[in-house]
Amino acid sequence: MSNPKTIPDLDRFAFFHGLPPAFLQTWKRNFSRMSFTKRQRLVFPSSCSDVIFFVLSGKVKIAYTSEDGKEFAIAILSAGEVYSEHSLALATAIEKTEVLYVSMADFKAMMDECPELARHLVRLLGKILRLTNDLIVDLAFRETSSRLARVFRRTMQGKNDNAIYLTHEELASLSGSTRQTINEILRHWEQQGIVALHRGYVVLLLPERLWEKISHEYS
Incomplete structure (x- = not known):
């Protein structure tokens, strides 16, 4: 005791x-x-x-x-x-x-x-x-980019800002993917102005673009 x-x-x-x-x-x-x-x-x-x-x-x-x-x-x-x-x-x-x-x-x-x-x-x-x-x-049913978007949405619940304090390695584990694949997806989203990449965290600049992607997936 x-x-x-x-x-x-x-x-x-x-x-x-x-x-x-x-x-x-x-x-x-x-x-x-x-x-x-x-x-x-x-x-x-x-x-x-x-x-x-x-x-x-x-x-x-x-x-x-x-x-x-x-x-x-x-x-x-x-x-x-x-x-x-x-x-x-x-x-x-x-x-x-x-x-x-x-x-x-x-x-x-x-x-x-x-x-x-x-x-x-x-x-x-x-x-x-x-x-x-x-x-x-x-x-079973979703592509990696959609799984990553869902990780972001779950992490955002109850938060007051758009910063996701997870490393690329942690995001890969949560998405059932590899760090290399997650890096490629994040760089693509950064080029589109959807996210901003920082050391140890990601800022969602246009989260509605990711939520739109999720809404079009099979659920």
């Missing part, structure tokens, strides 16, 4: 918004924190067979790996985001990262105390399922 004084307030995470503050304060004792280095897989203590983790800082890639070693990422998590680690997808730190985590056993006890928490978990699991289904449909 962790010292609650070392655990930040849980209401910093949108996942817990709307839940009674008294519960949030008590639940802090169920959480632990861990740090991971760049490219390190997130592996938690063996006593926690399944966990839910919350990103405090850094970025985490959630990806499936095929038998031939090809990687298919479904999400890049940044500070404030949450993931339930009980699927076959692997979580890897893209950069130096710190997370909070809670075992599923403790989380179930928390749901017994506050049934409303179960609804929050259902929403999270639904989001993970949608991301996985989107990946399957994208790889």
